[in-house]
Amino acid sequence: MAKLDGKIAVITGGGSGIGLAVAERFAREGARTVLVGRRQQRLDEAATRIGHGAYGISADVADISQVRALFDQLARVDLLVTCAGGAIFGAVDELDPSAWQNLFKARFFGQLNACHYAVPKMPEGSVILLCSGIAGRIGFPNYSGGAGLCGGIDAMGRALAVELAPRGIRVNVLSPGLIEDTEIENNLTDEELARFYEAACAVIPLARPGQSTDIADAALFLATCEYATGLVIDIDGGWTAS
Ligand SMILES: NC(=O)c1ccc[n+]([C@@H]2O[C@H](COP(=O)([O-])OP(=O)(O)OC[C@H]3O[C@@H](n4cnc5c(N)ncnc54)[C@H](OP(=O)(O)O)[C@@H]3O)[C@@H](O)[C@H]2O)c1
Numbered sequence: 001m002a003k004l005d006g007k008i009a010v011i012t013g014g015g016s017g018i019g020l021a022v023a024e025r026f027a028r029e030g031a032r033t034v035l036v037g038r039r040q041q042r043l044d045e046a047a048t049r050i051g052h053g054a055y056g057i058s059a060d061v062a063d064i065s066q067v068r069a070l071f072d073q074l075a076r077v078d079l080l081v082t083c084a085g086g087a088i089f090g091a092v093d094e095l096d097p098s099a100w101q102n103l104f105k106a107r108f109f110g111q112l113n114a115c116h117y118a119v120p121k122m123p124e125g126s127v128i129l130l131c132s133g134i135a136g137r138i139g140f141p142n143y144s145g146g147a148g149l150c151g152g153i154d155a156m157g158r159a160l161a162v163e164l165a166p167r168g169i170r171v172n173v174l175s176p177g178l179i180e181d182t183e184i185e186n187n188l189t190d191e192e193l194a195r196f197y198e199a200a201c202a203v204i205p206l207a208r209p210g211q212s213t214d215i216a217d218a219a220l221f222l223a224t225c226e227y228a229t230g231l232v233i234d235i236d237g238g239w240t241a242s
Contacts, residue, residue: 002030003224008076010034012061012114013083015042017182018131018174020050021212022081022219027052029220031079036061036070061085061110062102071117079223080118081129082111083174086185089142089192100145108149108156115160124168127223130157132175134236150175154232161230170229172222177236180209205238 009026013019014035023033027050035043035056043056057073059066061084071077085107088099111130118128135143136150157173164171178200188196201207218235222228234240 002028003220004079005030007031007078008034008074009079009081010036010071010074010077010114010118011081011083012036012110013085013131014081015039015046015056017083017184018176018179018212018215019081019083020046021216022083022129023054024050025213025216025220026079026081026223027054034074037084060106061113062105064109064113067110067113067117071114071121074121076123077118077121078123078126079129080114080122080127081131081174081219082114083131084110085131087143087146088187089146090187091142092144095142095145097145100149103145104149108152111153112156119164119167119169122167122169126169128160128164128169128171129219129222130160130171130173132157132173132232134175134177134234134240136175136232137234137240157232158230165229170222170226172228172230173232174215174218174222175232175234175236176210176215177204177234177239178209179212179215181211200239203239203242204236205242208237210235210237 009031011019011023014023015037027033033054038060040058047054047056059070132150132153135147136154161171218233
């Protein structure tokens with residue numbers, strides 16, 4: 001018997017990158033995956049690639065009414081993984097603060113919105129995996145709002161783990177370092193991105209970026225280890241340890 005046989009997994013951001021890799025891993029372990037993103041065609045293509053009964057529901061996680069409508073369509077949720085969102089970079093005195101507010105709407109409140117509507121549908125034994133990023137632990141220049149967001153998700157994950165433990169729901173946080181094979185939206189030019197990668201790889205102990213499948217490995221562990229809750233797992237090639 002596969003590890004997630006019969007489970008329903010809702011994965012926001014499941015149409016690409018980390019969310020897609022998690023969905024593929026969960027589906028291989030028997031879960032039926034529901035992929036959430038804004039672009040239906042991207043979700044449909046991802047669902048076809050995943051198979052195992054995967055399907056997509058389009059919703060913008062920043063819009064609470066769309067998130068409510070999403071979960072209204074689901075009778076039960078066993079696994080919730082919240083990977084939807086992008087990144088934005090800018091100096092604190094240059095980037096318009098509304099850009100950080102929009103990032104929070106999708107990546108912070110998007111995860112909170114999903115938890116709000118998913119939890120009533122989650123039976124005992126269910127699991128929530130939030131997604132932050134190591135910027136919550138180490139200081140990156142030009143990422144002040146994103147860093148605050150990541151730290152906020154880590155804190156929210158611990159709070160929810162304690163709050164939901166009496167209901168038999170475990171909550172953990174995936175905290176990726178630099179993951180290269182995704183389609184993450186950001187506002188850097190190709191040259192700026194190349195410089196960022198070069199500088200990062202010079203300080204990452206494993207001296208290379210990770211792959212979305214590395215995050216999927218951690219997600220499967222957190223989804224199946226029944227004594228794991230309240231964890232923030234940095235999957236970052238040792239970056240935060242250095
Ligand atoms: N890649 C990294 O190095 C890295 C590092 C740390 C943290 N992270 C975080 O990990 C998560 C996954 O990122 P990724 O690298 O896998 O990027 P990705 O390939 O762009 O995946 C993000 C997915 O989220 C969806 N999405 C974005 N905004 C949304 C919204 N408002 N509502 C619903 N869906 C939305 C996108 O699809 P649509 O555009 O079709 O909606 C996309 O499929 C993000 O939160 C990212 O910030 C990534």
